[in-house]
Amino acid sequence: MSIYVHNGFMDTLQILEPVAGPEADDVCCAPSGKPALGVDEARQKALVFRALADPNRLRLLSIVKAGESGEACVCDLTAPLDLGQPTVSHHLKILVEAGLLHREKRGTWAYYSLVPGALERTAGLLASL
Amino acid sequence: MSIYVHNGFMDTLQILEPVAGPEADDVCCAPSGKPALGVDEARQKALVFRALADPNRLRLLSIVKAGESGEACVCDLTAPLDLGQPTVSHHLKILVEAGLLHREKRGTWAYYSLVPGALERTAGLLASL
């Protein structure tokens, strides 16, 4: 029977926004019977936190944020992280799919920048637990 | 050579607090040469987000938070999550070690409650990236 549902998800999830209200799930017994976080809602929020759950990805966000221009290309990111280029590209992709980074290709280079307000909305996810 | 340092860490990490200022790491080349997140700092912050990176743990936090008394025992948590008792205990342990939950044993029962301000401090981690 279904263990590991393997959240088959899309890109650039936008859970950071509304998500409707806490749907009534209404536990039968226990302490207060409050609805709390629904299964789907929890799964989506966890995806965002999963993107933040790696030290190198946190550093990527930090470097991009700290950059003068607010953006950085891959070649600027491999050196400080001491990681191979494919690995950095991999991490950046995860951050983009989580809705935290924006990717813009200009010429040969790909410039990554913070999605405006994304970090704030993510912080908001914690408050609305 | 050392890949995967396997962060050998302790319990109830308190990264949620000060952590000193962003230490000067000063990259040599690239875009802005900003210090950004240090390696150790990133690793510790990632531990907190990793605790939040699981749907069932988010639901645990939510249920505990929503509870009338602000606390819940394990027996109240297994049913709504549809998980075995050992699994719930496992998740709770991770949340305690992340500094998000507090455990208090009273009689035969173990009561878990939100560490006051922990979620807010975690939200602050995002702002200080």
Add this chain to the structure above:
DNA sequence: CACATAGATTGACATGCGTCGATATAGGTG
């Protein structure tokens, strides 16, 4: 077009992690 460079994708490998069943431990009750 030939060639160089930036970045993404693929495949493989090892480790991490969520889950369970079984078992151990601790407190309560007779």
Add this chain to the structure above:
DNA sequence: CACCTATATCGACGCATGTCAATCTATGTG
């Protein structure tokens, strides 16, 4: 002490994930 109940811990299993080397794609440049 014997027994029950609530949790915690252990060992195992399988999927997930971070990493790299190799390769592919796209954009320049001669």
